[in-house]
Amino acid sequence: MSYGRTGVVLMVLVAAAGLTASAAGQNDEKSSWLDEWDLHGFYELRAGYRTRNDPYEKDMSIMETRLQLDAMSYTDWADFRFKGDILGDLVMEEADFDLREANIFMRPTGFMDVKIGRQILTWGTGDLIFINDLFPKDWQAFLIGRDTEYLKAPSDAGKVSFFHDLANVDFVYTPQFDSDRYITGERLSYWNPNMQSLAGRNAIVRADRPDRWFRDDEFAARLYKNINNYEYAIYGYWGYWKSPGGQTLGSAPRATFPDLNVYGASVRGAVGKGIGNVEFGYYESADDMSGTNPLVNNSELRFLVGYSQEIGRDLTAGVQYYVEHMLDYGNYLDSLPAGMAGRDRDRNLVTFRLTKLMLNQTLTLSMFTYWSPTDKDAYIRPNVNYKVTDDMAVELGANVFFGDHPNTFFGQFENNSNIYTAIRYTF
Amino acid sequence: MKTLMGLMLAVSAVFASVLYAAADGGPLTDVDVIVNKANLAAYYQGDDGKASVKMTITDSKGQERNREFTILRKDIADGGDQNYFVYFDRPADVRRMVFMVHKRADMSKDDDRWLYLPSLDLVRRIAASDKRTSFVGSDFLYEDVSGRSLEEDSHELIETTDTSYVVKNVPKRPETVEFSYYTVTIDRKTFVPMKMEYYDTNGRLYRTIESVEVKEIQGFPTVVKSVVKNLNSGSTTLMEFANVQYNIKVGDVFTERYLRRPPREAIR
Numbered sequence: 001m002s003y004g005r006t007g008v009v010l011m012v013l014v015a016a017a018g019l020t021a022s023a024a025g026q027n028d029e030k031s032s033w034l035d036e037w038d039l040h041g042f043y044e045l046r047a048g049y050r051t052r053n054d055p056y057e058k059d060m061s062i063m064e065t066r067l068q069l070d071a072m073s074y075t076d077w078a079d080f081r082f083k084g085d086i087l088g089d090l091v092m093e094e095a096d097f098d099l100r101e102a103n104i105f106m107r108p109t110g111f112m113d114v115k116i117g118r119q120i121l122t123w124g125t126g127d128l129i130f131i132n133d134l135f136p137k138d139w140q141a142f143l144i145g146r147d148t149e150y151l152k153a154p155s156d157a158g159k160v161s162f163f164h165d166l167a168n169v170d171f172v173y174t175p176q177f178d179s180d181r182y183i184t185g186e187r188l189s190y191w192n193p194n195m196q197s198l199a200g201r202n203a204i205v206r207a208d209r210p211d212r213w214f215r216d217d218e219f220a221a222r223l224y225k226n227i228n229n230y231e232y233a234i235y236g237y238w239g240y241w242k243s244p245g246g247q248t249l250g251s252a253p254r255a256t257f258p259d260l261n262v263y264g265a266s267v268r269g270a271v272g273k274g275i276g277n278v279e280f281g282y283y284e285s286a287d288d289m290s291g292t293n294p295l296v297n298n299s300e301l302r303f304l305v306g307y308s309q310e311i312g313r314d315l316t317a318g319v320q321y322y323v324e325h326m327l328d329y330g331n332y333l334d335s336l337p338a339g340m341a342g343r344d345r346d347r348n349l350v351t352f353r354l355t356k357l358m359l360n361q362t363l364t365l366s367m368f369t370y371w372s373p374t375d376k377d378a379y380i381r382p383n384v385n386y387k388v389t390d391d392m393a394v395e396l397g398a399n400v401f402f403g404d405h406p407n408t409f410f411g412q413f414e415n416n417s418n419i420y421t422a423i424r425y426t427f
Numbered sequence: 428m429k430t431l432m433g434l435m436l437a438v439s440a441v442f443a444s445v446l447y448a449a450a451d452g453g454p455l456t457d458v459d460v461i462v463n464k465a466n467l468a469a470y471y472q473g474d475d476g477k478a479s480v481k482m483t484i485t486d487s488k489g490q491e492r493n494r495e496f497t498i499l500r501k502d503i504a505d506g507g508d509q510n511y512f513v514y515f516d517r518p519a520d521v522r523r524m525v526f527m528v529h530k531r532a533d534m535s536k537d538d539d540r541w542l543y544l545p546s547l548d549l550v551r552r553i554a555a556s557d558k559r560t561s562f563v564g565s566d567f568l569y570e571d572v573s574g575r576s577l578e579e580d581s582h583e584l585i586e587t588t589d590t591s592y593v594v595k596n597v598p599k600r601p602e603t604v605e606f607s608y609y610t611v612t613i614d615r616k617t618f619v620p621m622k623m624e625y626y627d628t629n630g631r632l633y634r635t636i637e638s639v640e641v642k643e644i645q646g647f648p649t650v651v652k653s654v655v656k657n658l659n660s661g662s663t664t665l666m667e668f669a670n671v672q673y674n675i676k677v678g679d680v681f682t683e684r685y686l687r688r689p690p691r692e693a694i695r
Contacts, residue, residue, distance in 0.1 A: 040519055079688075105688060113688060122548040149546040163684055226682065229529060229539045231552075268552060270537060275554040308554040314561070316554060360484070360662070361564035362492075390492050390518035426519040 041069040041427060048145050048420025051400075056189040056200025061418035062144045063090035068100075079105040091187055100154050113161040118154045121172060123222055123233070125266045125277035127353060128368060129322050131302045132235035132264040132281050134220060134242055135172075138181035143188055143413060145399055145420035153181050157218075167225040174218040174239070177210045179257060182243040191412035193340065194253055198406055198415070207244055207255040216240075230269035235281070237262040245285065245297035258296045259286035274309030291328020294335040299327040308353070314361065318353035341407065348374045362387040370410060377403035377411035395422040454592070454615065458584040461592050461613060462577055467506060468618040470574045472647050473673035475501040477692060480668055484565050487661030493517055494563050497693050501677045507532040510681035511573060514693040525686050525693075534576045543686040550686055559604055566655040566664035571636065590615055606634070617641070617648035633658045645673045 048062040070083040083101040103117030124133035128151075141150035157174040182205075183190045189200035210216030218239030225232050237260070244255035264281030280303045288296035303325070308318035324347040326332060336342050350373070355366040368381040383397035398419040403411015455461050482494040495517035501510045513526040525543040540553040558570040579599060586593035592613045598604050607630070612622040619641055625634035640652035651668045680690040 040522060042520070107688070113684065115688075120546070120548045122550075152547050161684070168684065224683075231683075270539065273537070273554075273556045275552040277552075310555045310557055313557060318554075360486070360492075361561055387518075387520075389490075390520075393520065424520075 037071045037073045039069065039071045041067065042424050043067050043427075044147075044422060044424040046146065046420060046422040048418045050415070051398075051417045051419055052415050054189050054200065054415035056185070056198065056202055057187060057416070058091060060091050061187070061416065062146070062420055064088060070101075077106060077108075081105070111163045113163075114159070116158045118156050119159065120152045121155050121157065121159065122152060123170070123235070125231075125268045125279045125306070126304050126322070127306060127308070127318055127320060127351065128370075129304055129320060129349070129351065131279050131304055132222075132233075132237070132262060132266065134218075134237045134239065134260075134262060136178045136180050136242060139183060139243070140181050140188060143183075143399055143416060145397055145418060147422075153178070167223055169224075170220075170222045172218075172220040174220075176213045177216045177218055177240055177257065179207075179209055179240070180242040188413065188416045191407045193407070194247075196340075198412065205244065205255050206252070207257070208248065210240060210257055228269075230267060232265075232267050234265045235262070236264075241285070241297060246287070246293075246295050249295065256295075258288065260284065260297075261286050264302075271307060272309070274307055277304070277306045279304045291326075291331040292335050294332075294337060298329075298332050301325040301327060306351075312356075314357035316353070316355045318351070320349075320351040322349040322351070323347065324349075344374050346374060347409070348372060359386075372409065375403070375408035375411065376405065377401070377408045379410040379413070391426050393424045393426070395424070396420075454587045456584070456587075458582045458594060461584060461618070462582050462594060462596075462611075463506065464618040465594075465611065465613045465620050466574070466577055468648070469620055470509070471502055471505045472649070473502075473645075475499070475675060475677040476671070476673050477675055477677070478668045478671045480666060482563070482565050482567070483665040483667075485663050485665075492564070494565060496563075499677050499680065499690075499693055501681065504532075509573070512681055512685070512689070512693060514689050523689075525689055527681055527686055528573055529681065530573050532576060534578050538573065541683075541686055548687065550683055565666075566634075566657050566662050567636075567666065571655070585610070587615075591621065614641075614648075619648050619650060644671050647673060 044066045046062055046064050046066070048060070050057070050059050050061050065088045067086045068083065071081070073080045081101050081103050085098040085100060087096045087098060089096060099118055101118055101120060103115055103119045106114045108114060121135040122133055124130055130137065135155050136153035138150050138153040142148070155172070155174055155178045156176065157172050157178075159170060159172045161170045162168065185200045185204045189198050192199035192203050195203060218237070220237045220239070221235065223234050239260060240257040241260045242257075244257060245260065246256040246258045247253045248256060261284040262281050263284070264279065266277065266279035268275065268277040280301065283300040283302060285297050285299045287293070288298065291298040302323070304320060304322045306318065306320035308316060311317045326345050329345040333342050350371050352369045352371075353367070355364065357364055364385045366383045370379040372378070378401070380400045381397065383395065385393055385395045387393045398417070400417045401410050401413040403414055405411050406414070477497070477499050479497050480495065484492045484494070494515070496513050496515045499512040503509060509530045511528040511530065515521045515524045515526070523545040527541040527543075529539040531538055537556050538558075540555060542551045542553055543549070544551065558573075558575070559568050561567070562569050562572050580596040581599060583595045583597075584592060585595045592615060594611045594613060595608055596611065597608045598606070601607065605627070606625040607628045609623055609625040611620050613619070614621050619638060621638045623636040624632055627633050634655070634657055636653060636655045638650040638653050640650070641648050642651045643649065649668070649671055651671065653666050654663060655666075656663045675692065677692065678690070680693070
């Protein structure tokens with residue numbers, strides 16, 4: 001994986017900046033800046049198996065040990081943060097280093113925050129559904145049963161925030177496109193439209209990822225304001241489809257990341273006894289504005305409405321309705337290659353969440369379900385987490401996929417259904 | 428008056444003088460005056476406050492769990508709305524997590540609560556309206572921490588001793604709580620609630636909260652050690668306050684900006 005290498009470079013850069021800073025600030029009485037690192041982390045074992053036979057993948061869905069180290073320090077003018085995972089992965093048969101964070105945070109004035117370096121970025125109102133959050137996701141980690149933390153992949157970016165009574169604004173610039181960690185077939189089988197069949201290790205997705213520094217870049221912005229604890233936001237994104245949104249022609253087609261601009265808005269706040277949220281986004285597939293190019297995703301409108309409420313003691317329920325509406329559906333149908341089945345114009349999705357805390361909140365039972373009545377497929381995520389002590393937790397969970405058709409969003413993953421268990425020691 | 432976390436968290440000089448003046452003039456008889464003073468002494472000391480809190484939860488088998496967090500509090504109005512900012516240090520798996528509350532004194536309005544999960548950079552709104560659930564898995568309830576509206580109960584002064592007032596509180600909406608009534612023993616001099624005893628529907632005592640140690644900090648009586656006992660489960664929680672400071676001029680840090688990156692006064 002290339003994440004590790006870029007990460008090390010970044011880490012060195014940030015560390016160098018930090019050391020320079022500490023050298024510059026020697027006037028103050030602090031003995032050694034390096035002495036003040038606050039080090040924490042966890043050690044984890046995680047194992048899981050497929051519950052169905054998958055001709056394209058190993059039976060092991062996850063089998064790894066992970067050591068996360070999380071170090072933080074600060075001077076008067078900045079905070080420094082490193083967080084990285086050392087991973088022994090028996091499924092991929094490799095050792096890896098995944099640098100999650102390496103950044104400098106500064107609050108140079110009363111109305112401005114700056115964070116530069118590798119960082120996790122999140123905004124938007126959905127619960128495990130993202131419309132205006134176009135920061136990289138690790139779908140593979142999510143589907144094989146890693147901790148939810150790993151759904152968010154890091155960005156190498158600069159974030160500048162301005163705060164004002166009128167409104168607040170965030171700007172995020174990513175000089176080199178950070179794609180999702182998408183499904184490649186290496187460890188999860190998927191529907192391959194070119195082969196018109198399921199595929200996996202026999203047809204690993206090869207992608208042309210835009211990767212020129214400062215040219216293949218991404219820009220995201222959010223303008224937001226809290227009015228009486230109703231949180232209003234408008235968003236803009238100028239970049240690329242985060243997971244492959246098109247492909248090249250030829251005998252060995254490669255996945256591509258066509259241009260994508262997204263404009264959207266959201267509101268979140270108290271509704272009745274619970275919390276309601278509404279969010280929409282216009283996905284402008286800028287390489288195919290008319291929707292006539294079969295090799296590039298169509299433009300879409302995406303809309304989400306959600307509600308969550310406590311329905312019993314330490315029992316919370318949430319429901320969301322989400323739709324992806326294709327904008328140039330006629331052109332899309334006309335442009336499909338002969339014999340290829342088209343998708344429906346609208347992809348409807350409903351999610352349900354139930355979370356129950358028990359035994360003085362040391363036992364968490366949760367169930368998150370995606371269900372699409374239009375795709376006729378579903379994805380269920382049950383999870384039980386028990387904190388044996390303050391430092392040690394055990395976990396049992398599953399990722400279960402159902403579908404009437406092998407070419408739908410969740411239906412394609414049916415053979416990847418898995419059950420996993422983990423033990424984590426935190427320090 | 429029902430919570431102790433507020434207790435340690437400040438008393439304005441103005442209030443303190445009022446309290447002492449009243450105490451000097453012989454026992455009060457108006458229960459509304461007493462519970463109001465106790466409410467202010469417990470939750471509204473000073474304009475704002477800060478403390479490092481350590482909780483030790485011991486279950487009936489003797490197993491211990493610990494919680495450590497820093498709490499910042501700022502009053503919008505004395506006896507009215509308040510903001511709380513809670514930054515967690517321990518246990519390690521919730522380190523740097525932030526819990527923020529915009530407390531509404533108006534009974535008809537729910538508090539607004541947020542949780543920030545640092546590993547996901549996620550700001551979550553919490554859809555919890557039940558205030559009688561456990562706070563961070565301890566024997567303290569949310570309502571013990573951020574206060575129970577005086578309007579929720581009818582109050583009766585049942586005893587006045589040389590040192591204390593004892594007030595009986597009966598819920599106006601008994602279906603919303605697990606107790607049938609509770610009594611509060613209030614120090615006559617400081618108006619600090621020293622002991623609370625909760626009775627179930629059979630009239631049996633099942634829960635107590637005691638102020639074990641009260642210190643004067645910046646001139647204000649402050650509970651620095653309190654214990655809650657759940658007599659049904661056999662579980663107890665000890666809450667200890669350190670580094671208590673009042674009127675530190677907490678800024679407007681109860682926003683998304685500071686959820687994502689806490690103010691220095693919360694971290695240090």
